[in-house]
């Protein structure tokens with residue numbers, strides 16, 4: 595027997611849920627199939643909203659990221675209003691300290707929204723940095739969201755509140771198609787059919803559909819500011835060389851991340867932890883005495899050019915929303931807005947032309 599739905603989102607991570615919510619808000623009837631929400635990159639990432647700190651070069655990708663960053667305040671407020679829960683959005687800015695001075699030509703021509711702090715100025719701006727730090731870039735518009743503890747839960751509750759059918763534990767085994775159209779999905783819960791389908795399964799997208807998406811493993815850990823510290827030592831993200839340190843408002847500090855091309859190899863490793871801890875202590879030595887809280891790992895959905903795959907597919911009723919690599923949390927609002935518009939009204943924002951799957955076809 596075939597169960598018939600209107601729009602089916604395959605994948606219950608931040609991207610899949612964000613698209614489901616946008617479509618449901620426009621009047622669609624949306625079902626989200628989620629194999630195991632705990633696997634989603636949303637449960638793993640540090641939650642940085644960091645197009646500038648990530649140093650994405652001027653390109654359509656930077657434009658996409660900046661547009662998404664600009665959507666964050668309104669998007670998170672909307673989710674908070676519907677769900678009654680916090681997202682953990684915090685426009686705290688990101689400081690990128692350096693151990694070596696950049697060339698003179700790259701300092702002094704900064705656009706308005708970024709600032710270079712030289713020598714002692716960076717230490718005045720952020721006390722507690724390593725003495726090795728000789729300067730730092732300040733990106734006041736970059737931000738963070740507490741993806742693991744609050745955003746993902748807020749998205750799930752918002753989706754349910756709006757009437758999205760959120761089916762957890764449903765694994766899609768095959769996308770069946772005929773005459774360039776998806777006919778139905780074979781799942782561990784029977785066959786499910788719909789009018790339109792969205793593939794948002796992150797690092798696993800290549801297992802369901804022929805796309806060049808592969809896992810790039812990241813290991814992470816957290817420490818907690820001890821109660822003996824009267825004030826939080828850090829109120830902004832530090833984005834160092836091979837390390838980032840993301841303080842939450844309640845004293846948790848998230849530290850990440852390794853970047854390993856090891857396929858779906860689970861678990862954290864002594865080497866991964868050692869690298870993260872030594873890089874973090876080198877940059878912000880006060881951390882060395884803070885109690886360890888947790889460690890975890892996950893898989894970024896990488897593509898050969900490190901850009902997402904968004905929009906059309908070779909099947910007329912399948913939309914692609916994957917390959918967000920290091921920027922899934924950042925890009926969730928713009929991905930949802932652009933793809934919901936495309937699916938619901940047929941209008942395609944011209945920026946999507948840069949993220950088509952066809953760029954990988956010979």
Ligand code: GLY
Nearest residue numbers: 812850851920921
């Ligand atoms: N966005 C940071 C990371 O993927 O590690």
